[in-house]
Structure formats: structure tokens, C-alpha cells
Amino acid sequence: MLFTDVIRCKRDGGVLGKEQIRYFVDGLTDSSIPAEQVSALAMAIFLNGMSFEEAGQLTRAMASSGTVLDWTDAGLDGPVVDKHSTGGVGDKVSFLLAPIAAACGCYVPMISGRGLGHTGGTTDKVESIPGYLSMPDFKLFRKVVKSAGCAIIGQTSDLAPADRRFYAIRDVTGTVESVPLITASILAKKIAAGLSALVMDVKVGNGAFMESDARARELAKSIIGTAATAGLQTHALITDMNEVLGTSAGNALEIAESVRYLRNEQREARLDEVVLALCGEMLVASGMEDDRGAARKRCEDAIVSGAAAEAFAKMCAGLGGPADFIDRFEHYLPRAEVVRPIHAEGYLQAVNTRAVGSAIIELGGGRRTVGQDLDLAVGFSAITGIGSQLDRQQPLALVHAATDSDADRAQRNLLAACTFGHEPPAERPVIYDILTA
Numbered sequence: 001m002l003f004t005d006v007i008r009c010k011r012d013g014g015v016l017g018k019e020q021i022r023y024f025v026d027g028l029t030d031s032s033i034p035a036e037q038v039s040a041l042a043m044a045i046f047l048n049g050m051s052f053e054e055a056g057q058l059t060r061a062m063a064s065s066g067t068v069l070d071w072t073d074a075g076l077d078g079p080v081v082d083k084h085s086t087g088g089v090g091d092k093v094s095f096l097l098a099p100i101a102a103a104c105g106c107y108v109p110m111i112s113g114r115g116l117g118h119t120g121g122t123t124d125k126v127e128s129i130p131g132y133l134s135m136p137d138f139k140l141f142r143k144v145v146k147s148a149g150c151a152i153i154g155q156t157s158d159l160a161p162a163d164r165r166f167y168a169i170r171d172v173t174g175t176v177e178s179v180p181l182i183t184a185s186i187l188a189k190k191i192a193a194g195l196s197a198l199v200m201d202v203k204v205g206n207g208a209f210m211e212s213d214a215r216a217r218e219l220a221k222s223i224i225g226t227a228a229t230a231g232l233q234t235h236a237l238i239t240d241m242n243e244v245l246g247t248s249a250g251n252a253l254e255i256a257e258s259v260r261y262l263r264n265e266q267r268e269a270r271l272d273e274v275v276l277a278l279c280g281e282m283l284v285a286s287g288m289e290d291d292r293g294a295a296r297k298r299c300e301d302a303i304v305s306g307a308a309a310e311a312f313a314k315m316c317a318g319l320g321g322p323a324d325f326i327d328r329f330e331h332y333l334p335r336a337e338v339v340r341p342i343h344a345e346g347y348l349q350a351v352n353t354r355a356v357g358s359a360i361i362e363l364g365g366g367r368r369t370v371g372q373d374l375d376l377a378v379g380f381s382a383i384t385g386i387g388s389q390l391d392r393q394q395p396l397a398l399v400h401a402a403t404d405s406d407a408d409r410a411q412r413n414l415l416a417a418c419t420f421g422h423e424p425p426a427e428r429p430v431i432y433d434i435l436t437a
């Protein structure tokens with residue numbers, strides 16, 4: 001088969017056959033199809049779409065391109081369940097929800113991604129913990145899932161390797177925002193992880209890949225429907241991404257905020273709502289609870305009792321991180337050279353959240369090219385939410401940068417991304433809907 005024929009077929013709006021998709025996925029996996037041809041097909045799919053059938057085939061082929069985990073013989077006494085987000089800015093939900101769900105009796109083998117487009121990646125964030133093995137072998141991964149109840153790791157070379165390469169190429173070729181490609185990318189990893197249930201956080205808004213409600217619903221339905229063909233029970237929440245989630249955006253800064261949350265010291269309201277709703281839904285989707293109210297209460301108890309913080313600490317130590325990370329995270333996390341407030345006047349009316357993500361990439365906290373090293377310390381903290389009144393006392397945020405000139409540019413970018421006014425804007429919900437089938 002000539003791969004140019006596969007590209008031409010999709011370029012001209014055709015439907016790819018099973019053999020063509022298999023040929024593509026094999027070539028992705030063994031790198032026999034070069035990046036320029038992968039990019040060309042990605043762009044053709046982005047522009048012309050894929051049928052439900054094609055997306056299902058791409059998902060299954062990518063899921064079986066490497067090891068498929070099996071937990072049946074691991075001796076676990078609870079369901080194997082996970083959450084996955086379609087990506088946002090300041091999204092640190094995984095670091096909270098995985099240990100909370102573990103403290104509630106679930107097992108969460110979370111295989112996460114790196115930054116994609118303007119969004120941050122869980123794997124990059126967790127690598128700001130010194131010593132933490134984000135790419136352990138499967139033996140250690142299984143051991144930590146069993147002992148801590150959760151393990152957050154990156155996509156190792158043996159797990160859905162086709163997606164790993166495709167993801168890195170899509171990241172830098174403007175081909176991320178495609179319903180079939182996002183569906184296949186997410187589900188390939190989740191099917192390969194051997195889950196019994198999945199909860200999706202489908203983000204909608206100007207910081208999400210899906211900017212409109214209709215597109216977010218289309219993606220949620222595509223993921224739920226495609227997952228069902230592989231026997232994976234999936235629920236989806238549609239959640240707001242029209243501003244940074246929580247008070248920080250940037251790799252190490254988000255880990256710091258997560259620890260303060262798990263210590264029950266600082267739980268920003270919108271982040272808290274998303275965490276409790278998604279984590280509660282994990283208990284419902286996996287059959288641990290029938291009732292959403294009871295599930296949520298169980299999650300809250302796991303935070304307040306310290307059980308969730310304990311699960312995080314066990315996971316961290318089990319994967320090579322400091323045993324006292326929860327107590328001394330400030331000592332361990334990297335710090336930027338320059339930290340200073342950004343001031344503005346008036347009510348914060350709206351935020352161009354994608355531009356905030358791009359500002360972090362410009363600071364060095366996200367990638368412009370495949371494989372680029374990141375500055376994990378940079379970003380924004382103490383970010384005020386939409387509706388806040390700003391003045392000389394109350395800054396918009398703190399910028400963390402490597403140099404003064406980087407900080408100056410990030411300040412200009414952040415201020416340009418924000419709209420200010422004399423009145424507070426109307427309140428918006430953070431959870432828009434829950435879809436179960």
C-alpha cells in the first residue's frame with residue numbers, strides 16, 4: 001500500500017478502510033511513516049472528519065499498538081476506574097481526584113498526557129516533583145496502584161505507542177481540535193489501561209479545544225459511543241473552561257495548589273466543584289455508589305479526614321518522590337527567579353483563556369516543538385477569578401518567570417487576555433451537564 005494514497009483518499013473526503021487505518025497505525029508505531037506524512041493525514045482528517053466507524057477503528061488499532069493492561073489477576077478489592085480531561089488551562093483535577101477516589105476504595109491507574117496545544121499536561125506537571133518516576137515500568141506501576149490506590153504516570157513507550165507519537169505530532173501541527181482524533185487519542189490510552197469505568201471531563205469554552213456547547217456535546221457523545229463499542233462504561237461531564245481552573249497555571253505552581261487543596265487549606269470554589277462532581281461520578285460509574293449526593297459526601301470526607309492526602313503521599317513515595325512531599329512541597333518544587341504581581345483596575349469581566357495558555361508557552365512552561373524541555377517553575381499563581389474587583393491591593397495574578405523581560409512579556413500577554421469593566425459580570429455555572437449514554 002502507498003501511504004500517499006491513504007492521504008489522498010482522506011484529502012478528497014473519502015472514507016478510510018480498516019486496512020488503511022491499520023497500515024497507518026502500524027507505521028505510526030514503528031515510525032516507518034515519517035512525521036510529514038503523519039501530519040498531512042492528520043490535517044486531512046482534521047478538515048474532512050471521520051465516520052463513527054473510522055474513529056472506532058482508529059481507536060482500537062491505537063489501543064492495541066502496544067501493551068494492554070489486565071488487572072483481573074492483581075488482587076484488587078475495588079473497581080479500576082479513571083477520569084480523563086479533554087484539556088484546559090490550570091487543570092489540576094487529576095492530582096486531587098485520583099487520591100480522593102483511591103481513598104474511597106477505587107483503584108486509579110491514571111495514564112496521562114503531556115501538554116497539548118495551549119493546554120498543560122498532567123505528565124509534565126507531575127515531573128516537577130523531584131525523583132518522581134513518571135515513566136515507571138509496569139511492575140512498579142501495578143505495585144503502586146495496588147498499595148496507594150492510584151498512580152499518575154505518563155504514557156510509557158509500550159502503552160498505546162501509536163497515540164504517543166501521533167499526539168506529539170498533532171501538538172505542533174495545529175491538528176488537535178478534531179472530534180475523531182481526540183476521541184481516538186483519549187480512548188486508545190484508556191482501553192489500553194484496562195479500565196472498567198471512565199469519567200470524561202469534556203471542557204467547553206475559550207480555553208478548551210471545543211469552544212461551543214454543541215461541539216463539546218458532539219465530542220462527549222463520540223467518546224461515550226466509541227467507548228461502549230469497546231465495552232468501557234463511560235460517563236461525561238461538560239465543564240466550563242472560560243477561565244483558568246483554580247488559582248494557578250504552570251507546572252510546579254499547579255502541583256503546589258494541589259497539595260494545598262489536599263491538605264484542605266485552600267480549595268478554590270470552581271475547582272472544588274469540578275473535583276467533587278467528577279470524583280463523585282467515578283464512584284457512581286464504577287458502581288461504588290448509586291446516589292450522586294452520597295458519592296459526593298464520601299469524596300468530601302476523604303479530603304477532610306486527610307485520607308486523600310495520605311493516598312497522594314503514598315503514590316508519590318511509591319514512585320520515587322520524597323516521602324514528606326505533602327508536608328514540605330515548597331522546599332522541593334522548583335522556583336522561578338522572578339516573581340511579581342500584575343495589577344489592573346476594575347472588575348475582571350472575561351478572560352481569553354487560550355491566550356493565558358499561550359503566555360505560559362512563551363514563558364517556557366509549554367512546548368513549541370516536539371520534545372522541547374520545559375521550565376517547570378514558570379506560570380501564574382494567585383490568579384483572581386472572573387468577577388473579582390481589582391485595585392492596587394488586589395493583583396490580577398503573580399507572574400513567575402526566568403527573567404525580567406520574560407515577566408514583562410507575560411504581564412503584557414496576561415493583561416491583553418483580560419477584559420475589565422465597572423460592573424461584575426453575571427455568574428456562570430462550572431458544571432453544564434452530565435451525560436451517561
Ligand code: URA
Pocket residue numbers: 085086087113116167176181182183185186
Ligand atoms: N487529551 C488526549 O489524550 N488527547 C487529545 O487528543 C486531547 C486531549
